[in-house]
Amino acid sequence: MEENKTEAMHQWRKNLETQVSLSPYKNKTLVFGDGSLHPEIMLIGEAPGGDEEKQGRPFVGKAGKNLTEFLTAIDLKREDLYISNVVKLRPTKESPKTGKLVNRPPSKEEIAFFLPFLQEEIRLVNPKWIVTLGNVPLKAVTGANLSIGDCHGTLCQTSENLRLFPLYHPAAIIYNRSLKETYDSDLQKLKTLISTK
Numbered sequence: 001m002e003e004n005k006t007e008a009m010h011q012w013r014k015n016l017e018t019q020v021s022l023s024p025y026k027n028k029t030l031v032f033g034d035g036s037l038h039p040e041i042m043l044i045g046e047a048p049g050g051d052e053e054k055q056g057r058p059f060v061g062k063a064g065k066n067l068t069e070f071l072t073a074i075d076l077k078r079e080d081l082y083i084s085n086v087v088k089l090r091p092t093k094e095s096p097k098t099g100k101l102v103n104r105p106p107s108k109e110e111i112a113f114f115l116p117f118l119q120e121e122i123r124l125v126n127p128k129w130i131v132t133l134g135n136v137p138l139k140a141v142t143g144a145n146l147s148i149g150d151c152h153g154t155l156c157q158t159s160e161n162l163r164l165f166p167l168y169h170p171a172a173i174i175y176n177r178s179l180k181e182t183y184d185s186d187l188q189k190l191k192t193l194i195s196t197k
């Protein structure tokens with residue numbers, strides 16, 4: 001079983017690499033999900049940033065610090081989770097000020113390209129819980145035009161009827177400190193949920 005799952009993930013990854021090599025994204029670096037293949041939680045972010053692109057892992061660097069806070073709050077370790085993103089490459093644009101590449105939100109086209117791969121990834125990992133961070137993964141896994149402002153901190157379902165707990169994206173808290181309390185109380189709700197179900 002374990003071997004089958006590992007092999008299926010390997011095939012999924014190879015297929016994604018092939019499709020990307022035939023796409024407009026062929027020169028971009030892919031950042032795959034990582035972690036346990038039998039996770040309590042599958043955590044889904046938006047897209048990798050610069051640190052993730054350099055290190056080839058999701059949620060490292062500044063985002064990794066947010067992740068550590070998340071893990072501490074719910075009493076789990078990184079190894080208990082499978083962590084991924086909707087879009088597996090770093091969306092960039094040229095800064096008009098510096099001319100350097102900076103992050104931008106993923107485009108509709110990028111999300112549409114990676115969505116079938118995310119759906120397959122979720123089927124393969126088959127986590128107990130899905131936790132999405134922000135609007136992009138919430139919309140991707142529900143297939144609905146939901147807003148994180150309405151759904152955060154509530155138990156919902158993905159389009160495949162898996163248990164979903166949407167959270168604000170930790171970056172949103174950096175820009176809007178008033179969300180911090182809400183985010184912390186959502187984390188406590190999640191901790192209670194995972195310890196009782």
Ligand code: URA
Nearest residue numbers: 045046047058059063
């Ligand atoms: N890093 C990631 O891997 N995903 C995000 O959504 C943000 C930072």
